[in-house]
Amino acid sequence: MAKKNEPQAVHPPTSRQLTHWQKQARRQRIIGISGFVTIVAVIAIILSGWYFKQYVPIDKPMRETVIEVNGHKFSMAYYVDALRYVSGGQTSYISYILDYVEQTIEQVELMKEESIKLGITVTDDEINQYIKDNALANNQAVRDLVRGQLLSKKLTSDYFGPQIPASAEQRDVLAMFLESQSQLNDIKAQIDAGADFGELAGSISLDSTTQGDKGILDSHAKGVFDYLLGTKGFDDLIFTTQVGDWGQFQDAEKTKQVGYWLVKVTEKKDDNSQVHVFGMLLSSLEEAQAIKTRLDGGEDFTTLAQQYSQNWSDTSKDDLSWITSDSTAAYKSYVFDTATAIGAVSAPIKDTNQSTKGGYWLFKVLDSAVKDVSADDKTNLINQAFNTWLTALQDDTVNNKITNYLDEAKKTFATIQASS
Incomplete structure (x- = not known):
C-alpha cells in the first residue's frame, strides 16, 4: 500500500520573522504616506500657481459685476467681449471706445425692455442668422449687441418712421458759430457794413458744417437743424424768428476746437x-x-x-x-x-x-414754406426721435436704475484683456 502523505505541521513565526514583517509593513506605510503627501504637495503647488497667477489676477475680476441695469448684471467678461466686438479686432481702438461700449450695454438693455412694451422684438433666429452671415463670435455680449442693432432698425422703421409727417413747414437759414458775444457783435457789425456772410462763415465759424458750407444750411423741417449741428434748442428759436430777421443763440454745450x-x-x-x-x-x-x-x-x-x-x-x-x-x-x-x-x-x-464748450450762433432766417419732407430730412428726424427716446430712458432714474462699477483700474484691466 502506498504511504499517505502526512500533513505538515504549521509552526508559529518566530519573533525575528515578526519583527522583520512589522518593519517591512511600516516601511510600506511610510512610502505610501510619503507618496500621497508628495502628490498632494504637487497638486497644491499647481493649484497655488493657478490661484495666484490666473484666478486672482484674471478669472476672479472677470466674474465681477461691472454694470447693472434694472437688476440685470453684466460681468467684466461680458464687457470685454463687447469691447472685442465693437472694436472689430482693432485693438488699438479699444482704449478710445471704453465709455461708448459701457453706454451701449446700458442702452441696449433699456431698449430691449422698453421695446417689448411697444410690441417690437427680435427673435433668436434673427440673431443667429445675423451672426452666421457676418461670421461673428457667438457669446452673450455679441448676441445682446446684435439684438440692439436689429431692434434699432425695427424701431426706426416700424415705430418712429410712421410718426414723421409727409410735409411740414421748412425754413431756409444762414448760420455760423462764434466763440463769444463780443465776437458775434463784431461780426454782425461787419456784415451790416457790407461784409459777405458766406466768406466770414467759411473762414471763422467754429462749427465744421457751417464753415464748410459757408453758413448755408438750406431749407429744413423743424428738428433737423439741431440734429445736423449737434445742438439742442436752436431749432425752436429758428422757427419762432421772423423771416428776414437776424437772431442769436447761446449754446453752452456745443464743443469747438479752440x-x-x-x-x-x-x-x-x-x-x-x-x-x-x-x-x-x-x-x-x-x-x-x-x-x-x-x-x-x-x-x-x-x-x-x-x-x-x-x-x-x-x-x-x-x-x-x-x-x-x-x-x-x-x-x-x-x-x-x-x-x-x-x-x-x-x-x-x-x-x-x-476743445472747449460754449459759444454763440449768429443766424438769419431767409425763407419759410410748407413742403414735402425730403428723404434725408425724414431720416434725420427719425434718428433724432430715436436718440431722444433712448436718452430719455437713460435719464429716467425713477423707472430705470443704472449702476456703473467701472473705474479707471477696471477699464485698464478690460483694455488689456480685450487686447489679448
Whole structure:
C-alpha cells in the first residue's frame, strides 16, 4: 500500500520573522504616506500657481459685476467681449471706445425692455442668422449687441418712421458759430457794413458744417437743424424768428476746437530746462480777458480755475505739472521765456489743439414754406426721435436704475484683456 502523505505541521513565526514583517509593513506605510503627501504637495503647488497667477489676477475680476441695469448684471467678461466686438479686432481702438461700449450695454438693455412694451422684438433666429452671415463670435455680449442693432432698425422703421409727417413747414437759414458775444457783435457789425456772410462763415465759424458750407444750411423741417449741428434748442428759436430777421443763440454745450490759456510758472530749474506750470483753459478770448482782469485785481488763481477752467481736474486741479523745453504746449514760449517772472500770469494764449464748450450762433432766417419732407430730412428726424427716446430712458432714474462699477483700474484691466 502506498504511504499517505502526512500533513505538515504549521509552526508559529518566530519573533525575528515578526519583527522583520512589522518593519517591512511600516516601511510600506511610510512610502505610501510619503507618496500621497508628495502628490498632494504637487497638486497644491499647481493649484497655488493657478490661484495666484490666473484666478486672482484674471478669472476672479472677470466674474465681477461691472454694470447693472434694472437688476440685470453684466460681468467684466461680458464687457470685454463687447469691447472685442465693437472694436472689430482693432485693438488699438479699444482704449478710445471704453465709455461708448459701457453706454451701449446700458442702452441696449433699456431698449430691449422698453421695446417689448411697444410690441417690437427680435427673435433668436434673427440673431443667429445675423451672426452666421457676418461670421461673428457667438457669446452673450455679441448676441445682446446684435439684438440692439436689429431692434434699432425695427424701431426706426416700424415705430418712429410712421410718426414723421409727409410735409411740414421748412425754413431756409444762414448760420455760423462764434466763440463769444463780443465776437458775434463784431461780426454782425461787419456784415451790416457790407461784409459777405458766406466768406466770414467759411473762414471763422467754429462749427465744421457751417464753415464748410459757408453758413448755408438750406431749407429744413423743424428738428433737423439741431440734429445736423449737434445742438439742442436752436431749432425752436429758428422757427419762432421772423423771416428776414437776424437772431442769436447761446449754446453752452456745443464743443469747438479752440480755447484760451492763462498760465503761470511757479518753479524753474536753474538751467531753465524745466518749468512747473499752473494754468486754466477758458472758452473764449472774452472770458479769458475778464478772468485775467480779476486775477490782476488780486483774486486767487486756483479758486477761479476751479470755477471756470475747462481743464480742471479734481486730482491735479490747475497743476499742469513740470514741462520740458521740447514741449509742444501752446504756452511754451511764455513759460520758457527767461523774462517770465515766477507767479506772473500770462495774457490769454490761444490754443486750437484744445476743445472747449460754449459759444454763440449768429443766424438769419431767409425763407419759410410748407413742403414735402425730403428723404434725408425724414431720416434725420427719425434718428433724432430715436436718440431722444433712448436718452430719455437713460435719464429716467425713477423707472430705470443704472449702476456703473467701472473705474479707471477696471477699464485698464478690460483694455488689456480685450487686447489679448
